[in-house]
Amino acid sequence: MKKPKEVIVVGGGLAGLSCAMRLAELGIKVKIVSVTKVKRSHSVCAQGGINAAMDLSGEGDSPLIHAYDTIKGGDFLANQPPILEMCLSGPKIIYMMDRFGCTFNRTLEGNLDFRRFGGTLYNRTAFCGASTGQQLLYSLDEQVRRYEVKGLVEKFENHEFMRLVVDEEGVSRGIIYMDLFNMKLDVLKADAVVIATGGPGLIFKKATTSTFCTGAANGRLYMQGMKYANGEFIQIHPTAIQGEDKSRLMSESARGEGGRVYVMGDSSKTITNADGKTMSCGTTGKPWYFLEELYPAFGNLVPRDIASREILRICEMGMGINGQSQVYLDVSFLPEEKKQKLESILEIYQKFTGEDPRKVPMRIFPAVHYSMGGAWVDWPASDDPDRWTRYRQMTNITGCFNVGESDYQYHGANRLGANSLLSCIFGGLVTGNEVPRYLSDLNSSCDETSSAIFESALKVEVDFKKDLLARNGTENVFALHDELADSMVKYVTVKRNNKDLLQTLDKIKELKERYKNISLADRSQFANQTFTFANQFKSMLKLSEVITKGAFCRDEFRGSHFKPEFPNRDDEKFLKTTIATYDAKNDEPIISYESVDMRYLKPVLRDYTQAKKVKPKLENIPTNIELPL
Amino acid sequence: MDNTFILKVYRGHPGNQYFEEFELELRPFANVISSLMQIQKNPVNSKGEKVEPIAFESGCLEEVCGSCSMLVNGFPRQACTALIETLINETKTRVITLAPFSKFPLVRDLIVDRSRMFENLKKVHAWIDADGSYDKGPGPKISPENQELMYALSKCMTCGCCVEACPQINERSKFIGPQIIAQVQLFNANPTGKLQEAVRLKPLMGEGGLGDCGNAQNCVRVCPKGIPLTDAIAAIGRQITKQAFKDLF
Numbered sequence: 001m002k003k004p005k006e007v008i009v010v011g012g013g014l015a016g017l018s019c020a021m022r023l024a025e026l027g028i029k030v031k032i033v034s035v036t037k038v039k040r041s042h043s044v045c046a047q048g049g050i051n052a053a054m055d056l057s058g059e060g061d062s063p064l065i066h067a068y069d070t071i072k073g074g075d076f077l078a079n080q081p082p083i084l085e086m087c088l089s090g091p092k093i094i095y096m097m098d099r100f101g102c103t104f105n106r107t108l109e110g111n112l113d114f115r116r117f118g119g120t121l122y123n124r125t126a127f128c129g130a131s132t133g134q135q136l137l138y139s140l141d142e143q144v145r146r147y148e149v150k151g152l153v154e155k156f157e158n159h160e161f162m163r164l165v166v167d168e169e170g171v172s173r174g175i176i177y178m179d180l181f182n183m184k185l186d187v188l189k190a191d192a193v194v195i196a197t198g199g200p201g202l203i204f205k206k207a208t209t210s211t212f213c214t215g216a217a218n219g220r221l222y223m224q225g226m227k228y229a230n231g232e233f234i235q236i237h238p239t240a241i242q243g244e245d246k247s248r249l250m251s252e253s254a255r256g257e258g259g260r261v262y263v264m265g266d267s268s269k270t271i272t273n274a275d276g277k278t279m280s281c282g283t284t285g286k287p288w289y290f291l292e293e294l295y296p297a298f299g300n301l302v303p304r305d306i307a308s309r310e311i312l313r314i315c316e317m318g319m320g321i322n323g324q325s326q327v328y329l330d331v332s333f334l335p336e337e338k339k340q341k342l343e344s345i346l347e348i349y350q351k352f353t354g355e356d357p358r359k360v361p362m363r364i365f366p367a368v369h370y371s372m373g374g375a376w377v378d379w380p381a382s383d384d385p386d387r388w389t390r391y392r393q394m395t396n397i398t399g400c401f402n403v404g405e406s407d408y409q410y411h412g413a414n415r416l417g418a419n420s421l422l423s424c425i426f427g428g429l430v431t432g433n434e435v436p437r438y439l440s441d442l443n444s445s446c447d448e449t450s451s452a453i454f455e456s457a458l459k460v461e462v463d464f465k466k467d468l469l470a471r472n473g474t475e476n477v478f479a480l481h482d483e484l485a486d487s488m489v490k491y492v493t494v495k496r497n498n499k500d501l502l503q504t505l506d507k508i509k510e511l512k513e514r515y516k517n518i519s520l521a522d523r524s525q526f527a528n529q530t531f532t533f534a535n536q537f538k539s540m541l542k543l544s545e546v547i548t549k550g551a552f553c554r555d556e557f558r559g560s561h562f563k564p565e566f567p568n569r570d571d572e573k574f575l576k577t578t579i580a581t582y583d584a585k586n587d588e589p590i591i592s593y594e595s596v597d598m599r600y601l602k603p604v605l606r607d608y609t610q611a612k613k614v615k616p617k618l619e620n621i622p623t624n625i626e627l628p629l
Numbered sequence: 630m631d632n633t634f635i636l637k638v639y640r641g642h643p644g645n646q647y648f649e650e651f652e653l654e655l656r657p658f659a660n661v662i663s664s665l666m667q668i669q670k671n672p673v674n675s676k677g678e679k680v681e682p683i684a685f686e687s688g689c690l691e692e693v694c695g696s697c698s699m700l701v702n703g704f705p706r707q708a709c710t711a712l713i714e715t716l717i718n719e720t721k722t723r724v725i726t727l728a729p730f731s732k733f734p735l736v737r738d739l740i741v742d743r744s745r746m747f748e749n750l751k752k753v754h755a756w757i758d759a760d761g762s763y764d765k766g767p768g769p770k771i772s773p774e775n776q777e778l779m780y781a782l783s784k785c786m787t788c789g790c791c792v793e794a795c796p797q798i799n800e801r802s803k804f805i806g807p808q809i810i811a812q813v814q815l816f817n818a819n820p821t822g823k824l825q826e827a828v829r830l831k832p833l834m835g836e837g838g839l840g841d842c843g844n845a846q847n848c849v850r851v852c853p854k855g856i857p858l859t860d861a862i863a864a865i866g867r868q869i870t871k872q873a874f875k876d877l878f
Contacts (some may be wrong), residue, residue, distance in 0.1 A: 105780075246690050354715070522681040
């Protein structure tokens with residue numbers, strides 16, 4: 001009998017686990033490689049909820065409206081076919097997770113409860129208190145553990161992906177990985193590799209991300225020739241607690257449950273809203289709920305990019321709390337049962353600040369939260385003639401798939417709240433279906449690949465390890481990280497301008513030089529975290545360049561990318577996906593563009609001042625869509 | 630000095646552990662993890678010697694991932710929520726002691742291997758036996774009260790604080806630990822999960838099972854998520870009694 005084909009899934013968050021689960025269900029042997037226990041993956045940090053247009057309260061919501069909101073929320077930069085299928089799958093995904101025992105909040109009748117989130121007028125967000133990501137991840141972790149017991153899944157936890165092994169024909173044949181306890185580098189063979197390693201938030205350090213989110217896997221693949229798309233689109237979450245070690249998220253659900261953002265008013269100042277109307281900045285001495293005044297229709301639930309920009313604008317006018325970069329987010333007036341639904345995050349606020357948000361308003365400021373950009377992946381639409389000869393979620397490297405926050409596919413220029421959990425699970429299931437199809441089309445096996453291919457790939461990593469450990473300079477890699485993060489947060493977040501972006505590119509070049517001159521305070525061969533981070537930092541520098549150069553080249557204002565020098569969306573020039581490829585000779589990204597697939601909906605103005613529930617008309621919807629569940 | 634404090638860390642490799650002190654600047658809202666990150670940037674101990682930075686686990690830094698468990702002043706907890714100023718005020722001393730958990734194999738410095746807890750999840754069938762990931766409509770109806778109970782139990786991060794605090798977990802006992810018992814209650818409370826109730830109770834009925842609990846109640850005192858562990862132990866005790874009765878006939 002022929003040996004069954006094997007697949008490596010790198011990363012064990014929602015995307016990695018849903019992919020692994022589906023693969024195992026289809027009888028494929030899966031090896032999960034993760035830098036931590038998969039149950040500790042960053043998905044646990046998602047708080048507010050997961051979107052699905054189930055319309056359980058008769059608001060007239062539908063998956064098509066969900067798709068419309070997502071496309072518009074992303075400022076038309078996302079390809080539309082994957083979004084449509086994701087939104088159509090939403091309700092089925094919620095039911096699947098419900099059957100897995102995910103602890104969704106309930107109505108009195110025992111049905112699923114929904115809350116409202118940003119960028120929509122419908123209650124379409126299912127939730128588990130204020131730790132929805134954690135609960136969804138645990139349910140998938142449990143299902144994957146079942147397959148582990150059955151022998152279909154093998155976990156390599158505390159192991160890190162270092163390099164993809166590619167044969168002479170450019171086909172993926174496995175990976176080089178490192179044991180994070182004994183630091184040993186080794187070969188793991190497979191016929192397909194799925195990367196589900198999350199976002200690169202740690203580049204900014206003071207982000208809402210976990211310490212695992214270095215983006216290193218994608219950075220390494222980018223250096224190996226993988227295309228990276230829309231890197232400059234980094235979501236800034238409007239409400240986070242600023243901290244020394246990271247920024248901590250205060251979920252959008254705080255506003256979804258009725259929480260209000262304000263500063264103290266100042267009648268002597270005026271402000272102009274999106275319609276060009278000038279108004280007074282509230283009344284001196286009284287709370288001024290500026291989002292409600294500026295956006296009467298969506299109020300505190302405008303999309304995240306808009307809320308972040310307005311908070312920054314108010315603070316730059318000197319109206320932040322005590323003139324500082326902080327505004328109030330108040331939930332203290334909410335009824336007890338609403339506070340109960342927010343318990344997890346109110347606890348976090350109290351534990352880290354010592355103040356009780358049930359009694360006093362929280363002090364918050366925007367922070368880096370999510371990367372809309374990521375690995376470029378393919379998506380043949382269901383009515384494309386070549387639908388069954390191409391593979392969804394596959395990168396430009398044959399046999400190497402990419403999914404979750406680490407791909408670029410579902411959110412365009414700005415992600416709507418509670419769409420990330422959906423995109424991760426949906427993408428994971430899709431990948432779990434596409435990989436077996438790829439395997440059955442593949443008429444060779446990694447066992448036939450010459451051992452020289454694996455040996456030379458291993459040697460690259462062994463040599464780099466030796467090089468890093470031998471460096472004997474004066475720089476500390478953790479201190480370099482702080483410098484990188486300072487520049488990135490200052491110049492490549494809410495507001496960007498070309499002069500600063502150029503300066504940041506110079507700064508990154510300088511850091512790359514100084515990186516050559518580091519010296520590791522730890523040269524041991526056991527659980528050496530200094531080495532691990534120094535190795536990751538190389539990738540982080542490369543991705544920083546991708547993000548910053550992408551931002552520099554895009555002279556317009558779209559979604560999360562705000563450049564006051566170019567205050568309008570420029571569809572003619574920039575309604576295009578940014579593609580970064582690595583130029584190894586000059587060690588820098590080459591930026592090019594490709595067109596966006598807008599087959600269902602033509603771009604309209606992205607306006608959030610009106611409260612019209614539109615029945616969007618999506619055109620050319622295929623009739624042969626096959627959802628992954 | 631007024632604006633500094635001492636981190637006294639019990640560090641080292643298996644068979645070679647020792648205390649090492651670091652004097653650090655006291656910054657507003659600093660916590661144990663941010664302090665360990667300061668050491669990474671300047672790994673010099675109180676004697677002025679350059680040393681290897683402390684190895685430690687961390688993840689979300691928001692107390693939802695369970696990575697950064699350690700003993701802080703002898704108390705098992707998540708290090709990310711251990712605020713330095715609060716600790717100083719509580720103990721009236723500027724020395725904060727860190728140590729790795731003692732009930733798990735040491736890896737290095739503050740890192741221990743907690744795989745055992747995850748293996749135990751396999752033993753008690755800690756999942757719902759769903760018929761796969763294809764569309765089969767909604768799950769069972771669940772009352773808000775039952776959801777509240779399951780949500781409370783399901784917040785368990787497998788951090789190991791309860792295992793560390795439990796006096797019944799030691800070299801002479803095979804006690805499976807409080808965290809596992811609460812997980813059994815979680816899955817048995819789910820209407821679908823209840824169908825396999827007996828499979829989960831069996832492993833808790835013999836040696837190392839529920840009978841080994843000594844009722845010290847340390848677990849519920851240290852749980853960072855406030856999981857009602859002792860209630861879970863009582864509830865599972867009742868389920869086991871019923872099950873034992875059923876097994877007789």
